[in-house]
Structures are given as C-alpha cells and as structure tokens.
Amino acid sequence: xxxxxxxxxxxxxxxxxxxxxxxxxxxxxxxxxxxxxxxxxxxxxxxxxxxxxxxxxxxxxxxxxxxxxxxxxxxxxxxxxxxxxxxxxxxxxxxxxxxxxxxxxxxxxxxxxxxxxxxxxxxxxxxxxxxxxxxxxxxxxxxxxxxxxxxxxxxxxxxxxxxxxxxxxxxxxxxxxxxxxxxxxxxxxxxxxxxxxxxxxxxxxxxxxxxxxxxxxxxxxxxxxxxxxxxxxxxxxxxxxxxxxxx
Numbered sequence: 001x002x003x004x005x006x007x008x009x010x011x012x013x014x015x016x017x018x019x020x021x022x023x024x025x026x027x028x029x030x031x032x033x034x035x036x037x038x039x040x041x042x043x044x045x046x047x048x049x050x051x052x053x054x055x056x057x058x059x060x061x062x063x064x065x066x067x068x069x070x071x072x073x074x075x076x077x078x079x080x081x082x083x084x085x086x087x088x089x090x091x092x093x094x095x096x097x098x099x100x101x102x103x104x105x106x107x108x109x110x111x112x113x114x115x116x117x118x119x120x121x122x123x124x125x126x127x128x129x130x131x132x133x134x135x136x137x138x139x140x141x142x143x144x145x146x147x148x149x150x151x152x153x154x155x156x157x158x159x160x161x162x163x164x165x166x167x168x169x170x171x172x173x174x175x176x177x178x179x180x181x182x183x184x185x186x187x188x189x190x191x192x193x194x195x196x197x198x199x200x201x202x203x204x205x206x207x208x209x210x211x212x213x214x215x216x217x218x219x220x221x222x223x224x225x226x227x228x229x230x231x232x233x234x235x236x237x238x239x240x241x242x243x244x245x246x247x
Contacts, residue, residue, distance in 0.1 A: 007128070008045030010038050010060060015077060016051025018106040022132040038064055047073040047125070054078045054245045061089035068094045073121040075099050079147055080245025083115060083140060095121045100143055100151045105132035111150040115140040148238035156234060161186055 009020045042048055042064045052060055057078050068074075074094045076086055086096045097114065104110035110133030114126055122137070129135045138146060161182055168178030193203060208214040221227045 005047055005124075006045040008041035008048040009051055010041055010048060010064075011051030011053075011056075013051060013053075014103065015101060015105075016049065018103055018110075019049060019051065019077075019101060019132065022105050022108060022110075023128060039067055042067045042072075047075060047121070047128070050074055050076040050078060052078060054080055057081055057086070058089055061086075065089075065091050071095060071121075073097060073125065075125055077101055078245075079151065080144070080242045080247075082246055083117065085246065097122050097125045098140060098143070099125065099129065100147055101129065101132065102150050102152075103154050105129075109133045111153075112136070113138050113143065113146045113150065115143060144239040144242040145235075147242045148235040152238045156231075157186070 007020075007023060009016050038060060050057065050060065057076070068091060070093050072094045074086070074090060075097045077099050079100070081098070083096050083098050086098070090096065097117065099112060099114050101110050101112040105112065108131075110129075112129045112133060112135045114122060114129065114135060114137045116137050116139050126135050126137065136146075161179075164182035164185075165175065165179035168182060169175040171178075173181070189203075192198075193200065196203075198206075204218075208218050
C-alpha cells in the first residue's frame with residue numbers, strides 16, 4: 001500500500017486485540033481504544049475498526065457520529081449488524097465495510113469475510129486483513145452462514161480437540177501428552193488438506209481403510225447416525241443467532 005494509514009480500534013476484546021496485534025507487526029501506526037478514547041480514535045485515524053459487541057454498536061455510533069469525516073472508513077466486525085443498519089446508525093459520511101474475522105488472525109492464519117460492496121475502501125481493508133490470514137469477499141446475505149462455519153468455527157474445532165484430549169487420557173495417556181498429540185494431529189490434518197487440495201471425503205477414505213483401526217473408531221461416530229446432524233444443528237443455531245442480533 002502506497003499511503004501510510006493510521007488505523008484505529010474501538011473495542012479491546014479478544015477479536016479487536018487480535019486484529020490490532022496482527023496488524024501492528026506489519027504497520028507501526030496502530031491506535032487502540034481501551035479507556036473510552038473513542039472520539040480520539042475517530043479524529044486521528046483513517047480506518048477505524050469497530051470491535052465492539054453488537055449490543056454496544058448503537059451507543060458507539062451516538063458517541064462518534066458527529067466526529068466522522070467524509071470518506072473515512074469504518075470496519076465493523078459486529079455479528080449480525082448489516083451495512084444498511086450501520087449506515088443508519090453512523091450516517092453516510094463514512095464508508096462502511098462489514099467484516100467477519102475469526103481468532104485465527106492472532107496466529108496470522110485467520111479466515112476473514114468481507115461483504116461485497118462498491119465502496120473503494122473495501123479493497124484496502126482486504127489488503128489489511130490479508131496480513132492476518134485468508135480473505136474472502138462474499139455477498140452480505142451469506143454472512144450468517146459464514147459466521148457459523150468460520151467466525152464461530154474455532155470454538156467448535158477446539159471443542160472436538162478437547163474431547164480428543166480427554167479421550168486419550170482415559171485410555172492411559174498423560175493428559176498433557178494426549179492434548180499435545182491431538183493438537184498436532186489437528187494441525188497436520190489441516191496443513192495436509194490445504195497443501196494437497198484433496199477432498200475431505202477422499203482423505204477420510206485414505207485414512208480409514210476397511211477393517212483397520214480408524215474404521216473401527218469411525219463406527220462409533222456413524223452408528224448413532226447423529227454426528228453429522230449434530231454439527232449441522234450447531235451451525236444452524238449459530239447462524240440463526242447471528243440473524244437475531246441484526247434485528
């Protein structure tokens with residue numbers, strides 16, 4: 001990027017802190033708001049990331065709306081808050097870019113969605129987010145589904161990881177060792193699938209050879225017939241909640 005931008009972050013939670021941390025490594029001019037310095041951030045920064053809870057968006061808008069400059073960029077990561085709603089709250093001076101990141105940004109391996117928009121600042125935001133991982137530009141109507149799969153997905157994968165660790169410990173492994181083995185296995189699986197571009201179903205078939213140990217364990221997942229349904233229900237409830245937050 002040719003121009004040096006001043007980046008601001010309103011909200012000091014997990015996601016806001018993760019984005020600020022990831023971008024600070026590459027861009028020295030990052031301001032963070034932790035002590036009600038929201039007005040100062042808006043006055044000084046070119047791009048302001050709104051990293052507050054959905055229920056706090058209206059209060060932040062009321063506080064800073066009068067200080068927004070023509071063409072200033074506001075990047076919202078608040079779940080369920082549409083671009084149309086954000087424009088009503090913040091006015092039309094600022095360019096609104098809606099984003100949904102996940103906590104992988106903390107390790108530079110995030111998956112971030114940017115709502116498809118004609119705003120010229122959207123491309124610049126994509127460049128910034130690419131410093132934190134992968135970026136996809138998708139229709140805003142798909143944001144609830146993206147939130148379920150990627151935004152909240154890290155917690156669901158971690159839930160499975162914790163279960164694997166506990167299961168290994170019950171089989172006699174030291175809890176710390178079992179957790180470490182499970183984590184490395186998850187990491188290796190993700191890396192292999194990314195590098196090989198193999199389909200997930202084909203990969204499962206390669207590992208779960210008929211009559212083998214993997215196949216024996218997989219029957220426990222398949223016998224109830226509910227494993228896939230539980231995952232689908234989990235995502236559906238998450239997406240539904242995302243829709244509710246936007247009302």
